[in-house]
Amino acid sequence: MKNGILNWNVDPVIFWITDSFPLKYYGALFATGLLLGFYIVRNIYKKENLSLDNLDNLLIYVIVGTVLGARLGHCFFYEPEYFFKHPIEILLPIQKIKGVYQFVGYQGLASHGGSIGVITAMILYCRRYKVQFLGLLDKMAVAVPVTGTFIRLGNFMNSEIYGKPTNGNWGVVFQRDDLIPRHPTQLYEAFAYLLIFGILFYMYKSEKIRNAQGLIFGTFLTLLFSARFIIEFFKENQEAFENNMLINMGQILSIPFILIGLALIFWKTRKVTVDSDSLQFNETENSHSSQ
Numbered sequence: 001m002k003n004g005i006l007n008w009n010v011d012p013v014i015f016w017i018t019d020s021f022p023l024k025y026y027g028a029l030f031a032t033g034l035l036l037g038f039y040i041v042r043n044i045y046k047k048e049n050l051s052l053d054n055l056d057n058l059l060i061y062v063i064v065g066t067v068l069g070a071r072l073g074h075c076f077f078y079e080p081e082y083f084f085k086h087p088i089e090i091l092l093p094i095q096k097i098k099g100v101y102q103f104v105g106y107q108g109l110a111s112h113g114g115s116i117g118v119i120t121a122m123i124l125y126c127r128r129y130k131v132q133f134l135g136l137l138d139k140m141a142v143a144v145p146v147t148g149t150f151i152r153l154g155n156f157m158n159s160e161i162y163g164k165p166t167n168g169n170w171g172v173v174f175q176r177d178d179l180i181p182r183h184p185t186q187l188y189e190a191f192a193y194l195l196i197f198g199i200l201f202y203m204y205k206s207e208k209i210r211n212a213q214g215l216i217f218g219t220f221l222t223l224l225f226s227a228r229f230i231i232e233f234f235k236e237n238q239e240a241f242e243n244n245m246l247i248n249m250g251q252i253l254s255i256p257f258i259l260i261g262l263a264l265i266f267w268k269t270r271k272v273t274v275d276s277d278s279l280q281f282n283e284t285e286n287s288h289s290s291q
Contacts, residue, residue, distance in 0.1 A: 168181070
């Protein structure tokens with residue numbers, strides 16, 4: 001780093017497993033984030049003395065829901081025309097290069113699609129194993145920001161999803177693309193997600209908040225997607241069609257999540273207040289009766 005500018009030119013490939021199969025930082029960090037998230041949820045289950053039966057199956061549901069949802073989200077939200085012409089590339093991590101299909105990994109995963117995929121997977125998991133839906137989402141909400149942090153670090157290692165030029169003598173130069181100092185928006189998001197994890201973990205410690213099932217999840221949706229909405233102002237658009245839009249696709253897709261989160265917070269906070277008032281009233285009545 002020199003004079004406030006970091007020149008970034010890291011090879012996204014850690015090493016080649018075979019001549020056509022690389023191990024990339026993005027994939028390794030993505031997997032690490034998922035495993036750490038699962039570890040956090042597992043510890044929450046242990047602390048609440050909940051059964052660990054079928055918890056390993058939860059990890060499978062999460063992985064499938066995340067990857068499938070994120071991939072479909074990218075294909076349909078950002079590049080529908082390309083993938084309608086190349087449907088085999090939607091679900092298979094391959095791309096036709098010089099007339100031959102090669103393994104390239106999933107080059108395009110949308111976090112909003114991943115969120116929808118995980119929530120859908122949780123609905124299926126809760127139906128299959130008779131688990132309380134909002135209670136599980138609260139536990140997942142504590143862990144997901146950690147996973148998101150590692151995914152954004154993977155984006156940074158890939159020199160992708162970076163920000164607009166800083167127009168100053170500071171920033172990160174992603175030398176694989178150009179020589180312009182830019183906002184490292186991947187790191188902005190990573191640090192924002194770590195902060196959100198701290199807030200949600202602190203909330204989880206309160207038994208009163210835990211009992212208001214859905215409140216932690218609502219806070220998660222509101223904080224995470226509000227952070228995403230704000231940081232998008234500093235980020236380069238992912239696709240050309242976004243250049244003529246007032247707000248970009250990432251911001252448009254964030255709005256429904258924010259609204260759902262605010263609705264959950266309002267509903268659950270109001271319910272907690274009503275329940276507390278009712279409990280206080282009953283205690284007062286019992287006190288008068290005993291007199």
